[in-house]
Structure formats: structure tokens, C-alpha cells
Amino acid sequence: MFSVAQSRLKGRIESYWIAEKAVSTALELLPAVKIEGQPALVIGYGQVGAQIAVLLTQRRMRVAVHDADILHLIDAHESGYITARELGALLTGHAPLIIFGATGRTSMSTHEFQALKRSVCLASVSSRDIEFDLPALAALAAPAEAATPDHFRRTHRLPGGVDVTVLAGGRPVNFHETDSISNLHSDLVYAGMLTGACTIATWPAPRGLDPAWADTVLEDCGLLQDYYERYGPPATPETRVPTGSCHR
Numbered sequence: 354m355f356s357v358a359q360s361r362l363k364g365r366i367e368s369y370w371i372a373e374k375a376v377s378t379a380l381e382l383l384p385a386v387k388i389e390g391q392p393a394l395v396i397g398y399g400q401v402g403a404q405i406a407v408l409l410t411q412r413r414m415r416v417a418v419h420d421a422d423i424l425h426l427i428d429a430h431e432s433g434y435i436t437a438r439e440l441g442a443l444l445t446g447h448a449p450l451i452i453f454g455a456t457g458r459t460s461m462s463t464h465e466f467q468a469l470k471r472s473v474c475l476a477s478v479s480s481r482d483i484e485f486d487l488p489a490l491a492a493l494a495a496p497a498e499a500a501t502p503d504h505f506r507r508t509h510r511l512p513g514g515v516d517v518t519v520l521a522g523g524r525p526v527n528f529h530e531t532d533s534i535s536n537l538h539s540d541l542v543y544a545g546m547l548t549g550a551c552t553i554a555t556w557p558a559p560r561g562l563d564p565a566w567a568d569t570v571l572e573d574c575g576l577l578q579d580y581y582e583r584y585g586p587p588a589t590p591e592t593r594v595p596t597g598s599c600h601r
């Protein structure tokens with residue numbers, strides 16, 4: 354196996370593009386609201402979530418962050434975000450207008466929905482529709498009158514009058530009715546996949562999944578050097594580095 358999905362190349366470079374598309378799409382899907390100065394919450398301060406937090410701050414929102422991993426939580430705190438070890442404390446105390454889920458797991462279910470004290474929009478970046486427990490949300494409340502089609506945004510009114518609006522059907526917002534990233538952006542990851550296929554076909558590969566081996570191949574094969582030459586600062590004869598060829 355050769356995992357580009359788990360590679361440093363994809364995580365380090367592509368996360369910003371995903372976050373940028375997710376934030377811009379989610380904000381477009383919001384009902385007409387003024388976002389500057391409003392509270393936002395990011396659950397999951399990993400590669401994608403950290404970029405989302407930066408982008409929301411640039412949009413002048415007041416950003417809180419929760420992560421189940423204490424190291425990531427400390428990183429978020431020392432990066433200047435409002436943080437709490439308990440997600441419920443942020444749901445109630447920070448009272449976000451919009452919540453981005455980027456954990457890759459189910460971060461909000463019945464308990465968390467019941468902690469909401471103001472109406473909120475939910476935007477997932479995680480694969481499929483697992484980030485928010487949609488059956489639990491539907492069970493808590495009958496769907497309110499929705500002014501827009503379901504796949505666009507769907508509002509559930511909880512007991513007490515809190516409206517919870519799920520954007521893009523709870524699926525990754527960056528994929529909503531569009532390519533997640535442009536062809537020019539996805540070239541890098543596709544080139545990484547071709548490199549992996551070429552390497553597995555032509556060299557003995559370690560058994561099973563070895564992310565470190567895939568990282569070594571991707572970072573030694575010349576792909577990133579080519580990328581830097583194409584998109585980095587203009588090369589001079591002194592700074593030009595000879596590119597490698599596909600090898601182990």
C-alpha cells in the first residue's frame with residue numbers, strides 16, 4: 354500500500370486549499386448574517402482545522418477551538434484562540450454562530466446539541482456525513498419550515514427554540530456543488546499518486562502500510578522540487594537544484 358492521503362505532502366500543502374474552500378463555501382451558504390465580530394467554533398485542531406481557524410480569524414470572527422488531544426489544545430491556546438477541554442463549555446459559553454467540524458469522527462451528538470443555547474450553523478469538513486450525528490439531531494426536533502432545499506441547508510428547531518442549521522447535508526462543505534479544489538491544485542496529489550503507482554510497480558515495496566516509506570518516496574522523487582521550481586521564487590543558476598527521478 355502507498356498512502357498519499359496520509360502523506361506529509363498532502364497534509365502540509367493541501368490542507369490550506371481545503372480549508373479555504375470550506376470556509377468560503379460555508380460562509381456563502383449561511384443565511385444573510387454579518388459575521389465580523391461573531392463567535393465561531395472549530396472542533397478538531399488538526400491540519401485542516403488549524404487552517405480553518407486562521408481563515409475565520411482573518412474574516413474577523415472570534416474563534417474558539419476544541420480538540421480532544423491535549424497537545425493540539427495547548428497549541429490552539431498558545432496560538433491565541435479561546436479553548437476549553439470540554440466541548441460543552443464552548444457550545445454554551447462561546448455560543449458560536451457557526452461550527453466547523455474537522456475531526457474525521459463524530460464530534461457532536463445528542464449531548465452536544467442539547468448544550469446549544471443559540472441558533473447555529475454546522476459545517477463539516479470530514480469525509481462523508483459522520484461529523485455531526487444527524488439522526489440524533491433529527492430525533493431531538495422535527496424539521497422546522499425550511500426555506501431552502503435540503504441539500505443546501507436544513508434547519509432543525511430544538512426544544513427551547515434553538516435552530517440548528519446543517520449546511521450541505523452534513524457532508525464536506527468544500528465539495529458542495531463544486532470541485533473541492535481546482536485542477537491546478539489537485540495536480541500535486543495526483544502526481545503523488547502516479548509516483549506511488551510507479552514506485553510500487555517498479556521497486557520492491559514494504560508489506561502493508563508504511564507512511565514513512567511513502568513520505569520518503571514522495572519527498573525524494575523530485576516532485577516537490579519541480580513544484581517549488583514552478584511555483585516558488587524565480588530560480589537563478591546558483592539556486593537551481595537538479596531534480597531527481599522516481600526511486601525508493
Ligand SMILES: NC(=O)c1ccc[n+]([C@@H]2O[C@H](COP(=O)([O-])OP(=O)(O)OC[C@H]3O[C@@H](n4cnc5c(N)ncnc54)[C@H](O)[C@@H]3O)[C@@H](O)[C@H]2O)c1
Nearest residue numbers: 397398399400401402420421422455456457478479480525
Ligand atoms: N473535505 C476534504 O476535502 C478533506 C480533505 C482531507 C481530509 N478530510 C477529512 O478531514 C478530517 C480532518 O483532516 P486532518 O488532516 O485535519 O486530520 P488530523 O488528524 O490532522 O486532525 C483531526 C483532529 O481532530 C481531533 N479530534 C479527533 N476526534 C475528536 C473529537 N471527537 N473531538 C475533538 N477533536 C477530535 C484530533 O485530535 C486531531 O487534532 C479527516 O477526517 C479527513 O478525512 C477532508
